[in-house]
Amino acid sequence: MQTVLYPEKNTWEALCQRPQLPVADLESLTCQIFDEISKKGDDAVKKYTGFFDGVIPENLQLNEDEITKGAAKISTELKEAIQLAKANIEAFHAIQKEQKKSVETTPGVSCWRENRAIDKVGIYIPGGSAPLFSTVLMLAIPAKIAGCKEIVLCTPPNKKGNVNSAILYAAQLTGITKIYRIGGIQAIGAMTLGTETIPKTYKIFGPGNQYVTAAKQTALSYGVAIDLPAGPSELLVIADSTANPEYVAADLLSQAEHGPDSQVVLLSDNKEIISKTAKALTKQVNTLPRKEITLKALNNSKAILLSDLAECIAFSNLYAPEHLIIASDNAENYIDDVTNAGSVFLGNYSCESAGDYASGTNHTLPTNGYATSYSGVSVDSFIKKITFQKITREGLQNIGPAIEVMAAAEQLEAHKNAVSIRLKDISNE
Amino acid sequence: MQTVLYPEKNTWEALCQRPQLPVADLESLTCQIFDEISKKGDDAVKKYTGFFDGVIPENLQLNEDEITKGAAKISTELKEAIQLAKANIEAFHAIQKEQKKSVETTPGVSCWRENRAIDKVGIYIPGGSAPLFSTVLMLAIPAKIAGCKEIVLCTPPNKKGNVNSAILYAAQLTGITKIYRIGGIQAIGAMTLGTETIPKTYKIFGPGNQYVTAAKQTALSYGVAIDLPAGPSELLVIADSTANPEYVAADLLSQAEHGPDSQVVLLSDNKEIISKTAKALTKQVNTLPRKEITLKALNNSKAILLSDLAECIAFSNLYAPEHLIIASDNAENYIDDVTNAGSVFLGNYSCESAGDYASGTNHTLPTNGYATSYSGVSVDSFIKKITFQKITREGLQNIGPAIEVMAAAEQLEAHKNAVSIRLKDISNE
Numbered sequence: 021m022q023t024v025l026y027p028e029k030n031t032w033e034a035l036c037q038r039p040q041l042p043v044a045d046l047e048s049l050t051c052q053i054f055d056e057i058s059k060k061g062d063d064a065v066k067k068y069t070g071f072f073d074g075v076i077p078e079n080l081q082l083n084e085d086e087i088t089k090g091a092a093k094i095s096t097e098l099k100e101a102i103q104l105a106k107a108n109i110e111a112f113h114a115i116q117k118e119q120k121k122s123v124e125t126t127p128g129v130s131c132w133r134e135n136r137a138i139d140k141v142g143i144y145i146p147g148g149s150a151p152l153f154s155t156v157l158m159l160a161i162p163a164k165i166a167g168c169k170e171i172v173l174c175t176p177p178n179k180k181g182n183v184n185s186a187i188l189y190a191a192q193l194t195g196i197t198k199i200y201r202i203g204g205i206q207a208i209g210a211m212t213l214g215t216e217t218i219p220k221t222y223k224i225f226g227p228g229n230q231y232v233t234a235a236k237q238t239a240l241s242y243g244v245a246i247d248l249p250a251g252p253s254e255l256l257v258i259a260d261s262t263a264n265p266e267y268v269a270a271d272l273l274s275q276a277e278h279g280p281d282s283q284v285v286l287l288s289d290n291k292e293i294i295s296k297t298a299k300a301l302t303k304q305v306n307t308l309p310r311k312e313i314t315l316k317a318l319n320n321s322k323a324i325l326l327s328d329l330a331e332c333i334a335f336s337n338l339y340a341p342e343h344l345i346i347a348s349d350n351a352e353n354y355i356d357d358v359t360n361a362g363s364v365f366l367g368n369y370s371c372e373s374a375g376d377y378a379s380g381t382n383h384t385l386p387t388n389g390y391a392t393s394y395s396g397v398s399v400d401s402f403i404k405k406i407t408f409q410k411i412t413r414e415g416l417q418n419i420g421p422a423i424e425v426m427a428a429a430e431q432l433e434a435h436k437n438a439v440s441i442r443l444k445d446i447s448n449e
Numbered sequence: 450m451q452t453v454l455y456p457e458k459n460t461w462e463a464l465c466q467r468p469q470l471p472v473a474d475l476e477s478l479t480c481q482i483f484d485e486i487s488k489k490g491d492d493a494v495k496k497y498t499g500f501f502d503g504v505i506p507e508n509l510q511l512n513e514d515e516i517t518k519g520a521a522k523i524s525t526e527l528k529e530a531i532q533l534a535k536a537n538i539e540a541f542h543a544i545q546k547e548q549k550k551s552v553e554t555t556p557g558v559s560c561w562r563e564n565r566a567i568d569k570v571g572i573y574i575p576g577g578s579a580p581l582f583s584t585v586l587m588l589a590i591p592a593k594i595a596g597c598k599e600i601v602l603c604t605p606p607n608k609k610g611n612v613n614s615a616i617l618y619a620a621q622l623t624g625i626t627k628i629y630r631i632g633g634i635q636a637i638g639a640m641t642l643g644t645e646t647i648p649k650t651y652k653i654f655g656p657g658n659q660y661v662t663a664a665k666q667t668a669l670s671y672g673v674a675i676d677l678p679a680g681p682s683e684l685l686v687i688a689d690s691t692a693n694p695e696y697v698a699a700d701l702l703s704q705a706e707h708g709p710d711s712q713v714v715l716l717s718d719n720k721e722i723i724s725k726t727a728k729a730l731t732k733q734v735n736t737l738p739r740k741e742i743t744l745k746a747l748n749n750s751k752a753i754l755l756s757d758l759a760e761c762i763a764f765s766n767l768y769a770p771e772h773l774i775i776a777s778d779n780a781e782n783y784i785d786d787v788t789n790a791g792s793v794f795l796g797n798y799s800c801e802s803a804g805d806y807a808s809g810t811n812h813t814l815p816t817n818g819y820a821t822s823y824s825g826v827s828v829d830s831f832i833k834k835i836t837f838q839k840i841t842r843e844g845l846q847n848i849g850p851a852i853e854v855m856a857a858a859e860q861l862e863a864h865k866n867a868v869s870i871r872l873k874d875i876s877n878e
Contacts, residue, residue: 045584098858101851108554108848115550116562123544125809133545136788150860186858202832222821245822249672264874270867277863307496309862348485359565363836369871372865377855378848381836393567393651393674395834405824407792407810408784408837411799417535419807420529426806429527429615431579433738434706435802438699442798445693 021286024324031253036339037390039320041252041281046205046234052210055372061215068206075181080217081296082183082199084174090182091189105378106157112380113162128415133405137167138245140219141402142211142441143196144226145187147176147203152227153375156190158383158397159225164195171196172211172219176203199428206226208235212244223247225384225397247397254283255372256341256361258332258354259297261290263347264368268293269300271345272321273314274373280316285339286323287332294323312406333357340391342373360390413446450715450727453550453753465768467817468749470681475634475663483638483667484653490644497635501660504610511612511628519611531619534807535586541809542591545551545828557844566596569648570603570831571640572625573655576605576618576632581656583805585619586616587728587812587826588654593624594832600625601640602647605632632661633657637664651689652676654813654826676826680817683712685790685803687761687783688726690719693797697722698729700774702743702749703802709745712816714768715752716761723752762786769820772801791820842875 027035056064062080070076082090122132143159156173163171173196177189183201191199200218202210208228214220223245224236233250240246255275260352261266272284288294301416305314326332333354336344340360348354351366358364362385363375375381384397411419420439456464501507511519533797541612550559577583585602592600602625604616606662610675612630620628622752629647631639642833643649652674653665662679669675684704690699701713717723734743762783765773769789777783787793791814792804803809813826840848849868856864 035854045647058790080864094858097854101854101858104555104848104851105855108558108560111552111554112560115552118547121544123540123809125540129537129803129808131541131809134784139788152859154855154859158475172860189809200637202559232612243678243818245819262743266870270863270870272689273863274861274867304679304866307866309860333591352839355563358835359568360833361835364838366837366839367841368625369842371845371867371871372854373856373861373867374558374840375838375847376864377852379558379836379838379840380552382558386833390670390674391833391835393833396836398562398836400829400834404789404815404820404822405827406787406790407804407825407827408795408821409704409793409799409804409808409810410781411796411803411808412796416798416800416803419533422533423802423806425526425530426534426583427802429523429530430581431738432547432703432706432802434699434702435805437733437737438696438703438800438802441695441699442800447625 021301021318022322024322025324026327028211029245032335032338035324038283041374044230046231047238048236050205050235053205054213057206057215058213063112065202065206065210065218066217069177069202072204074179075177077177077181077201080200080202087188087192087199090185091187091192094189095299098186099189102157102366103191104152105154106161106193106285108378108380109157109161111207113165113399117165125253125382126415126418128412128418129409131407131409133407135403136402137169138223138442140170140221141168142221142224143173144207144224144228144232144295145173145175145177146228147184151184151187153184153186153190154383155192156187157194160191160194160196160399162382162399163402168402172198172200172220172221174200174202174211175208175284177201203234204231208232208239212239212242247279247384247401248386248394249390251390252281252283253278254342254387255345256343257340257345257347258288258329259286259288259293259347260338261293261331262349263293265293265296266300267368268297268347269304270300271371273304273308273342276305276314276317276321277308277310280313282317284317284321285341287326287335288331289326292326294325298323329354336361340389342385342387342391345372360391360428362386362396417446450730450747451751452723455754455756459797461764461767464751464753467712469860470862473659475660476528476559476667479634479664479667482634483642483779486638486644487642491646492630493627494635494647498606498631503608506606506608506610506630509629509631511630512818513597516617516621516628519614520621522614523618527615528618531582531622534583535622537680537807537809538586538590542594542828546594555844556849557841557847558838560836562836564832565835566598566832567601567652568597569650570597571650571653572600572602573636573653573657573661574602575657576607576613580616582613582615582619583812584617584655586623589620589623589625589809591826591828592831595828598756599648601627601629603629603631603636603640605628615751616785633660637661637668639853641668641671643726676813677815677823677831678817678819678867681710681712682707683771683792683816684774685714685716685765685768686774686776687758687765688715688717688759688776690722691778692722694722694725695729696762697726697776698733700800701730702733702737704772705746705750706737706739707742709742711746712769713750715771716755716764718757718761720754723754727752758783766792768820771814771816771820774799774801789820791815791825845871846875
């Protein structure tokens with residue numbers, strides 16, 4: 021971890037730069053696979069599953085028996101943990117459903133918005149070494165609360181053609197019934213285009229490797245929406261003298277273990293906290309099974325000493341971290357000052373892994389500085405807000421003349437005429 | 450207008466297809482101009498303003514005097530119309546600001562969301578023949594209600610280097626002070642990258658021609674968010690026997706006059722309404738100054754006879770129109786059935802041009818079928834919702850063991866350890 025002491029303000033922007041990662045140009049590959057899926061459907065999906073995952077499944081969709089038997093395989097302890105997480109995630113997302121509010125902007129002119137679920141959504145869950153069953157909860161729960169009618173889940177099979185049991189349990193618990201053993205580009209392509217067995221969806225959610233990321237970009241060009249732009253996971257910790265360096269180190273490591281490209285930043289107004297955290301990092305990292313990955317991530321990371329907490333918050337707002345921990349007994353004093361972040365953890369007991377799994381907040385969040393303009397996934401991500409208006413005769417008499425004047429000034433006579441033809445009738449009545 | 454009688458359900462999807470428009474490949478041009486702006490700043494912006502707009506402005510930014518004098522030039526009648534529209538748009542958008550709701554998901558675990566305005570936003574307003582001052586209201590008002598700190602407005606100059614007076618008046622009325630006389634790719638590039646005089650922004654809003662659309666795509670690849678994917682404007686009218694064919698024709702024409710690529714669809718369960726509307730269209734179109742454009746748009750448009758209103762609504766949901774008028778005295782009976790639309794106009798006096806200008810709803814809406822997954826612009830478009838959590842010792846004792854089990858099952862030991870290290874301390878206290 022590189023330490024930077026009292027950097028000049030004009031260097032902050034450079035310090036906030038994420039390392040530029042080499043991006044493989046996979047566009048022609050994704051376009052080729054999408055094109056083949058549009059022409060050959062399931063056959064193309066099976067072919068590429070054989071090619072990328074080393075297995076050609078007879079049935080792409082899991083049947084009820086496979087889901088039930090697979091889901092039953094995990095331990096009772098893990099089932100209960102997932103149940104607890106589900107209850108908390110549900111409780112937090114349930115309060116996000118907005119009530120209808122109507123306003124009469126002018127007598128006779130009523131305007132309001134109504135929530136409508138996105139009819140068909142796709143959820144992608146990576147398989148591989150770490151099965152992200154927690155992401156099933158984070159996407160399926162808000163989709164269900166929003167009221168999405170068709171929820172499609174794709175996740176890659178192992179070499180035997182099976183799907184991870186914890187993923188199946190989380191899917192079953194959240195009421196997902198359409199589960200397909202496909203991954204990568206072919207999964208995103210199938211949910212974009214639809215095949216004989218896999219429904220076409222309107223919006224695709226979920227994390228993935230560079231192939232999945234490239235395929236989601238291609239999906240966008242086919243008119244399908246996606247959850248968020250992709251980027252490596254990030255954590256910024258602001259620690260003052262009341263922080264516990266052992267906890268700060270543990271939190272930084274929990275982010276660093278995600279991958280060698282994970283971003284970890286420590287800000288403090290206290291030199292001792294930084295040096296103690298560095299020591300704790302060195303000690304704790306040795307106990308980790310993913311030590312090699314974690315050390316690579318720490319190599320890219322920075323500890324920055326600033327003059328006070330106000331500067332730390334200002335720097336954090338410029339960086340716009342995915343996750344922000346304010347490791348201070350006085351964390352709540354700084355809430356109003358945080359303007360750019362995906363999710364904020366207050367105090368010395370609010371560790372980031374709580375939000376990753378079980379406190380209730382969503383873990384699908386904006387990375388790579390996108391917290392300046394994007395929110396994380398919520399029930400909002402699964403709904404559209406449609407505006408409605410009802411104008412009475414009286415209402416049109418009240419606002420019609422203004423519309424006529426404005427339309428004429430924009431040289432849109434037919435817009436004006438749509439009002440004039442009605443007002444004429446009303447005045448002749 | 451092509452008439453289709455009782456089409457089979459399996460043909461509906463094809464009937465919903467928008468015509469594929471030839472898209473010029475402008476990516477290399479936009480990338481070249483963005484690159485030049487990143488290196489040469491204002492000089493590059495001026496150079497391309499000279500090239501595309503035929504004028505090289507001395508000062509890119511309008512000063513206060515220019516804004517005030519320009520804004521004063523429009524008629525009192527137009528000023529009053531814009532004021533009325535502003536009041537209604539403000540009233541409707543003010544109710545969109547959500548109140549903070551907190552939930553204790555587990556004793557000791559509090560989670561909530563806080564709204565934060567996007568700090569810096571850019572508004573693009575096309576100039577040219579029809580100055581879209583109404584779009585200034587539709588974007589500046591929600592930006593102000595959201596609390597955006599820096600709002601940048603770019604609009605192209607005329608050959609004399611001046612900006613349209615109605616645009617200046619709308620900007621002044623809504624409190625926009627940073628106005629730049631630049632348009633097209635160079636405007637979007639400047640708001641993406643920032644120059645000596647034009648601030649870099651985090652999200653860019655507003656309509657435009659193919660150059661602006663291409664530049665907004667390039668802005669996305671630079672990490673700047675945009676409002677909505679672009680597409681030609683659309684109107685679908687559902688008319689039953691209680692509709693007035695003259696009004697329906699006037700509404701269809703108000704959409705068709707936007708451009709030759711505008712989409713217009715009429716659905717009805719009543720053959721007579723369709724034939725009477727067709728006659729009214731032929732009569733009314735002759736009176737329009739934009740007759741040529743309008744006739745071209747009508748050539749691409751369809752009137753479809755279906756068996757009942759339920760079928761009309763189902764077809765409309767599949768089409769997912771930007772604007773939907775339900776021209777029926779019983780329009781309110783169908784509200785709950787509408788699942789995909791940008792903005793809905795209920796009854797025979799709610800003409801679409803009311804929503805374009807003055808009823809209060811926003812006119813920046815999803816086109817091209819994107820109403821399946823996107824909402825129109827609202828206060829939400831100018832804010833992020835940041836999740837916060839505060840976990841106490843007791844809270845961590847309650848949810849910590851579940852996090853440990855889940856993290857271990859995802860093979861993320863450092864995530865587990867961030868909890869374990871704290872729980873150990875708590876149990877030793």
